[in-house]
Amino acid sequence: RLRNKLASQQWNTHLYTRLIGSLREIKTPEEIALMLKPVSISAIAHAEVMKAIQPGMSEAELQGVQEYVHKKLGAEYVGYPSIVGAGANSCILHYEENTRVNINRDMVLMDIGAEYHGYSADVTRTVPSTGKFTPQQRAIYDLVYRAQEAIFPLCHEGVPFGDLNKKATEVLAQGLLDLGIIKSKDQVYIYYPHSCSHFLGLDVHDLGNYDQDLKENMVITVEPGIYIPAGSACDKKWWDIGVRIEDDVRIGKTKCELLSWQAPRKSADVEKLCLQKSSVNGMILPAIR
Ligand code: GLY
Ligand code: MN
Numbered sequence: 001r002l003r004n005k006l007a008s009q010q011w012n013t014h015l016y017t018r019l020i021g022s023l024r025e026i027k028t029p030e031e032i033a034l035m036l037k038p039v040s041i042s043a044i045a046h047a048e049v050m051k052a053i054q055p056g057m058s059e060a061e062l063q064g065v066q067e068y069v070h071k072k073l074g075a076e077y078v079g080y081p082s083i084v085g086a087g088a089n090s091c092i093l094h095y096e097e098n099t100r101v102n103i104n105r106d107m108v109l110m111d112i113g114a115e116y117h118g119y120s121a122d123v124t125r126t127v128p129s130t131g132k133f134t135p136q137q138r139a140i141y142d143l144v145y146r147a148q149e150a151i152f153p154l155c156h157e158g159v160p161f162g163d164l165n166k167k168a169t170e171v172l173a174q175g176l177l178d179l180g181i182i183k184s185k186d187q188v189y190i191y192y193p194h195s196c197s198h199f200l201g202l203d204v205h206d207l208g209n210y211d212q213d214l215k216e217n218m219v220i221t222v223e224p225g226i227y228i229p230a231g232s233a234c235d236k237k238w239w240d241i242g243v244r245i246e247d248d249v250r251i252g253k254t255k256c257e258l259l260s261w262q263a264p265r266k267s268a269d270v271e272k273l274c275l276q277k278s279s280v281n282g283m284i285l286p287a288i289r
């Protein structure tokens, strides 16, 4: 169809985007094999940072550790500007300045994906710098985790794409209501202002049609989140908590394959890994002059 259109000089960039998008929705076996690399590299980098993180580090330093692991494992680039936001900055979507010089004892949201041979990963972890979630941080973290766990079983062929975000919204709304953070379920959008899934591939937000059922060998993200900036209309014990957990999955016939499993997701598993040491903390450099 495209060739005919081009031959008749009827340039239609929307048609072009749609046709190319449909070619990119379903990954070939070669693409799946390739995509495992950046996703695995990104998950390993997140796991390393869980070991390395300490109060007093800077956002840029954490970014550096992540991107060092990417390079060490062969990634050429990042798929998108790295997002490392501590405390208040974790509540800013697509915060990419990463300029806070001291994360203190705050929790840090890190959305960082390696790019390998043209393909991008997109993985987010939210980690307490002390290695232990406060009760409020854990309540929000575990709610986001439950939302993610509720979405995974829908990630198979035949499920309408839109059902994923419906499920995420439902779980997050009920959870926020139970915690007393919202008064009615329709207020969920105040604290969950995005959607839970997008295509992933050559681009971090890959081309594709969202108005369709999932098909085998699509690769998508699963990324619910909750962001409660200071000043929000809820008890201030919740302020400045921002949590996103983002994983990359391959859609199968009856279930999904979690590609980013090498980075722990459960709060208890994150805390356990934080207890381990990373060799990056042993790097002592001379003072700069
Ligand atoms: N890193 C961009 C996103 O999560 O969609
Ligand atoms: Mn994403």
Ligand code: MN
Residues within 6 Å of the ligand: 111, 112, 122, 123, 124, 246
């Ligand atoms: Mn992301």
